[in-house]
Amino acid sequence: MSGRLYGIGVGPGDPELMTLKAVRILADVPVVAYPAPDEGESSARAIAASFIAAGREEIPIRVPMRPGPEPAAIYDRAAAAIAHHLDAGRDVAVLCEGDPFFYGSFAYLHDRLASRFPCSVVPGVSSLTACAAAGGRPLVRRDQTLAILPATLSDPELKRRLAVFDAAAIVKVGRHLARLLPLLAHLGLTGRGTYVAHATRGDERVLPLAECEGIEAPYFSMILIGEERAP
Amino acid sequence: MSGRLYGIGVGPGDPELMTLKAVRILADVPVVAYPAPDEGESSARAIAASFIAAGREEIPIRVPMRPGPEPAAIYDRAAAAIAHHLDAGRDVAVLCEGDPFFYGSFAYLHDRLASRFPCSVVPGVSSLTACAAAGGRPLVRRDQTLAILPATLSDPELKRRLAVFDAAAIVKVGRHLARLLPLLAHLGLTGRGTYVAHATRGDERVLPLAECEGIEAPYFSMILIGEERAP
Numbered sequence: 001m002s003g004r005l006y007g008i009g010v011g012p013g014d015p016e017l018m019t020l021k022a023v024r025i026l027a028d029v030p031v032v033a034y035p036a037p038d039e040g041e042s043s044a045r046a047i048a049a050s051f052i053a054a055g056r057e058e059i060p061i062r063v064p065m066r067p068g069p070e071p072a073a074i075y076d077r078a079a080a081a082i083a084h085h086l087d088a089g090r091d092v093a094v095l096c097e098g099d100p101f102f103y104g105s106f107a108y109l110h111d112r113l114a115s116r117f118p119c120s121v122v123p124g125v126s127s128l129t130a131c132a133a134a135g136g137r138p139l140v141r142r143d144q145t146l147a148i149l150p151a152t153l154s155d156p157e158l159k160r161r162l163a164v165f166d167a168a169a170i171v172k173v174g175r176h177l178a179r180l181l182p183l184l185a186h187l188g189l190t191g192r193g194t195y196v197a198h199a200t201r202g203d204e205r206v207l208p209l210a211e212c213e214g215i216e217a218p219y220f221s222m223i224l225i226g227e228e229r230a231p
Numbered sequence: 232m233s234g235r236l237y238g239i240g241v242g243p244g245d246p247e248l249m250t251l252k253a254v255r256i257l258a259d260v261p262v263v264a265y266p267a268p269d270e271g272e273s274s275a276r277a278i279a280a281s282f283i284a285a286g287r288e289e290i291p292i293r294v295p296m297r298p299g300p301e302p303a304a305i306y307d308r309a310a311a312a313i314a315h316h317l318d319a320g321r322d323v324a325v326l327c328e329g330d331p332f333f334y335g336s337f338a339y340l341h342d343r344l345a346s347r348f349p350c351s352v353v354p355g356v357s358s359l360t361a362c363a364a365a366g367g368r369p370l371v372r373r374d375q376t377l378a379i380l381p382a383t384l385s386d387p388e389l390k391r392r393l394a395v396f397d398a399a400a401i402v403k404v405g406r407h408l409a410r411l412l413p414l415l416a417h418l419g420l421t422g423r424g425t426y427v428a429h430a431t432r433g434d435e436r437v438l439p440l441a442e443c444e445g446i447e448a449p450y451f452s453m454i455l456i457g458e459e460r461a462p
Contacts, residue, residue: 009360016252019242019356023251070373099360100369107369114367121364123356123431125250129240129330133352136345138331138338142301145392146379148371161376164392200354 003031003086005117006093007100007110009124010047013201017125018048025093025122026051031085033059033078034095035105044095057085059092063105065219070108079112086117099126103150103171128169131196131222134206140167144227151176151223155183162187168225173197177217184209189225197221234262234317236348237324238331238341240355241278244432248356249279256324256353257282262316264290264309265326266336275326288316290323294336296450301339310343317348330357334381334402359400362427362453365437371398375458382407382454386414393418399456404428408448415440420456428452 006025011017026032032052036042042060045052052058061078063070082092100106100121113119128148132139140146144166149158151173158180162168170180173195184190193209197218207215209223237256242248257263263283267273273291276283283289292309294301313323331337331352344350359379363370371377375397380389382404389411393399401411404426415421424440428449438446440454 007364009356011250012354014252016255017250017354019248019250020254021245021247024247099356099363101363102360102370103372104369105372107372110369119367121367123243123248123360123364125240125330125354125356126360129333129354129357132330132332133238133354136350136352138335138341139333140379141334141336141338143381143383145381145384147396148377148379150374150376152374153376161395164395165378 001089002117003089003091005082005086005113005119006091007106007119007121008093008095009099009122010044010095010097011125012098012127012130012199013047015047015050017130017200018051019122019124021122022124023051027053029056029091029093031057031059031090031092032095033061033082033092036060036062037065038062044097047097048095070105075108075112079109082109083113083116086113096124099124102126102128127171127199127220127222130199131169131224134196134199134204135194135224137194137224137226139169139224140227151180155179158183159187162189162225167227170223172219173217173221173223174219175217177212177215180223181209181212184223192226192228194224194226195221196224232320233348234320234322236313236317236344236350237322238337238350238352239324239326240330240353241275241326241328242356243329243358243361243430244278246278246281248361248431249282250353250355252353253355254282258284260287260322260324262288262290262321262323263326264292264313264323267291267293268296269293275328278328279326301336306339306343310340313340314344314347317344327355330355333357333359358402358430358451358453361430362400362455365427365430365435366425366455368425368455368457370400370455371458382411386410389414390418393420393456398458401454403450404448404452404454405450406448408443408446411454412440412443415454423457423459425455425457426452427455
């Protein structure tokens with residue numbers, strides 16, 4: 001019998017925001033895989049570190065941290081390494097920052113493995129709700145609509161979508177911040193905006209959008225555009 | 232010194248999807264509040280039940296389970312009852328299904344209390360990612376956009392927004408299902424749709440949208456429209 005592939009959401013950064021289920025599965029599985037930068041520590045592994053038992057087989061999936069298409073060859077190789085364990089009957093847990101299916105690179109492993117092996121996804125606290133909690137304002141209530149928009153979209157693409165939503169989250173802000181600030185000001189949204197970087201981590205930063213001129217935003221930062229009218 | 236107000240996300244239904252932080256805070260606080268129907272058990276309390284110690288003060292917030300505007304008087308009264316404990320220096324945890332700031336009624340208490348008392352929101356696993364996990368398909372990856380749309384929107388309102396997004400989640404489907412099915416068929420989205428009800432609960436139900444004709448959808452059900460092209 002083949003092993004089971006687990007996509008495990010480890011949450012946004014604070015290890016205490018891991019779920020009981022994630023912790024339980026990590027205590028059981030013999031093999032743990034996770035995305036990692038070219039060099040240095042994996043953020044997903046760092047979040048889960050205290051719950052990975054000694055002596056587990058570990059598979060770091062080294063993905064270059066630059067923009068651009070994900071190199072398919074990296075996921076082909078990682079999927080093969082994981083499939084090797086699954087074929088041998090060993091369960092494999094893939095650690096995913098936030099939630100596995102919300103902008104997670106787990107999608108690329110899922111594409112390659114889920115039709116061949118039993119697979120379970122354990123949802124995690126996503127950066128979306130972690131940033132809202134850090135920002136201290138509800139994302140959406142009642143009949144409000146919410147747009148999730150990557151910052152890589154062009155100005156016209158962002159405008160068109162922001163125009164028809166009550167609230168929005170612009171994700172993966174990073175180097176796009178300097179372009180986004182005047183765009184959001186032009187749309188009259190600055191006053192409704194909150195900038196949140198590295199929510200729930202030690203270096204969490206929360207700022208009203210009006211105070212973000214000149215700051216350097218990391219890749220894992222988000223701009224939340226809240227409901228129009230304070231209730 | 233006044234007590235602290237906690238908005239605690241207890242996740243989508245499976246108690247194992249509660250976070251370690253939620254469990255820790257529940258073990259500590261002397262007062263626990265939660266939304267509850269007119270009669271009968273609170274779903275939020277049921278999820279967290281095994282983590283609420285005996286002898287805690289409990290404040291059920293009875294909200295009529297019918298569509299329409301939330302009765303402000305109910306939240307005024309609940310906020311007053313909670314403020315009474317906070318004023319006396321007792322921390323109060325408000326249990327919220329899913330995440331407190333993602334369509335949660337906690338927003339109404341937050342409106343009334345967060346400016347007067349220290350407040351922390353503990354994010355939880357939202358129905359959004361729980362439904363995606365149950366559905367077995369990534370919500371979004373890379374530069375994709377995601378629209379979150381309440382089913383109460385009119386057909387033209389839904390159409391306009393679905394037209395400009397890669398993926399979508401139509402939330403709180405309930406009695407709107409019969410209207411949504413032909414609309415989504417007309418837009419050519421049936422094949423990309425998955426219906427998920429009560430994700431992670433005992434009565435979880437997952438169906439391809441094409442097989443949903445005639446079923447009765449509960450309030451807590453969702454239609455996910457996945458990315459266009461299987462990768």
